[in-house]
Amino acid sequence: MKYLRQMTIILFFSFIGEFLNEFLPLPVPAGIYGLLIMLLSLMSGVLKVADIKETAMLLIEIMPVMFVPAAVGIMDVTEELSGILLPLVVIIPVTTVAGIGITGLITQTIIRKSCNKRKLK
Amino acid sequence: MIDEFFRDAFFAGAVISLLAYELGLLLKKRFHLAIFNPILIAVICIIACLRLSGTDYDSYNASAKYISYLLTPATVCLALPLYEQLKLLKDNLAAVVCGIAAGAVSGMTGVLILSGLFKLEHTEYVTLLPKSVTTAIGMGISEELGGIVTISVAMIIITGILGNILADLIFSACKIKEPVAKGIALGTCSHAIGTAKAMELGEAEGAMSSLAIAVAGLFTVVLAPIFSGFM
Numbered sequence: 001m002k003y004l005r006q007m008t009i010i011l012f013f014s015f016i017g018e019f020l021n022e023f024l025p026l027p028v029p030a031g032i033y034g035l036l037i038m039l040l041s042l043m044s045g046v047l048k049v050a051d052i053k054e055t056a057m058l059l060i061e062i063m064p065v066m067f068v069p070a071a072v073g074i075m076d077v078t079e080e081l082s083g084i085l086l087p088l089v090v091i092i093p094v095t096t097v098a099g100i101g102i103t104g105l106i107t108q109t110i111i112r113k114s115c116n117k118r119k120l121k
Numbered sequence: 122m123i124d125e126f127f128r129d130a131f132f133a134g135a136v137i138s139l140l141a142y143e144l145g146l147l148l149k150k151r152f153h154l155a156i157f158n159p160i161l162i163a164v165i166c167i168i169a170c171l172r173l174s175g176t177d178y179d180s181y182n183a184s185a186k187y188i189s190y191l192l193t194p195a196t197v198c199l200a201l202p203l204y205e206q207l208k209l210l211k212d213n214l215a216a217v218v219c220g221i222a223a224g225a226v227s228g229m230t231g232v233l234i235l236s237g238l239f240k241l242e243h244t245e246y247v248t249l250l251p252k253s254v255t256t257a258i259g260m261g262i263s264e265e266l267g268g269i270v271t272i273s274v275a276m277i278i279i280t281g282i283l284g285n286i287l288a289d290l291i292f293s294a295c296k297i298k299e300p301v302a303k304g305i306a307l308g309t310c311s312h313a314i315g316t317a318k319a320m321e322l323g324e325a326e327g328a329m330s331s332l333a334i335a336v337a338g339l340f341t342v343v344l345a346p347i348f349s350g351f352m
Contacts, residue, residue, distance in 0.1 A: 032255075092249075
């Protein structure tokens with residue numbers, strides 16, 4: 001009954017996330033609340049890795065396919081998009097590529113600087 | 122008739138989604154090209170099928186939505202890789218926080234500058250502002266600022282798929298080699314769909330990307346209303 005118990009635990013944390021999302025006035029989605037609470041539970045030892053491992057890995061592995069139905073929803077907004085199609089075709093790729101490059105470079109630069117400092121000490 | 126069948130069949134939308142995704146996986150394995158991204162291939166195939174058969178999105182989604190049902194539990198489970206890489210996070214805390222903040226600010230600055238250049242209206246501008254954050258947070262921000270939520274969702278998904286497809290290219294062009302930096306860049310700029318790519322790259326990348334989704338989302342919640350006032 002390992003998988004059933006793991007699924008129960010994971011859905012329970014999702015439910016806590018849903019509960020917090022409903023009653024706290026912050027724009028934080030249920031999944032993020034659940035993630036933070038599960039992380040705290042793992043850190044405090046209330047929850048053991050073995051309690052969720054296999055089912056959690058399965059869910060993470062199949063996660064990309066879960067975006068497909070929402071992405072297909074794009075077919076319903078094509079008319080609204082047609083007026084600003086050209087700006088979008090430029091803005092979305094440019095900001096995404098630049099964002100990934102800038103974020104990665106800044107993170108990498110700080111990591112390497114602090115590594116050098118540690119070595120000097 | 123097909124439309125009715127879709128609406129009544131319990132598994133039609135779910136099965137067509139999974140089959141289309143499998144086809145995407147097969148093409149990717151066969152051709153090793155980033156453009157054969159399984160999500161992208163699946164979406165294109167499904168839209169083509171629905172259009173050709175005259176089926177509504179709602180009829181398709183009546184059963185496909187059960188696939189999305191697992192999205193919240195799957196997001197919760199991202200806590201596991203993050204927990205297993207906690208030491209890595211502690212060792213690189215300053216870099217991680219600065220990187221995510223820089224990513225969130227530069228993304229929105231980019232949208233601001235280009236929206237100005239294209240003379241977009243305020244509504245269109247705020248619709249694009251939350252494009253890099255995870256769907257649930259982005260929808261909230263778009264609604265709050267008076268954007269068009271359905272378009273925001275579409276842009277968020279396209280941003281995610283672009284990040285997923287182009288990541289390797291950008292990393293090699295910018296000589297980004299640190300696994301932590303790769304993960305933070307993917308999670309900050311293309312949320313959960315980028316994180317799927319980070320998971321493929323490695324455990325450290327996946328864990329940092331999961332963390333970045335949450336932190337970048339929160340930064341954007343705070344900063345987007347300020348950016349909204351700039352145009």
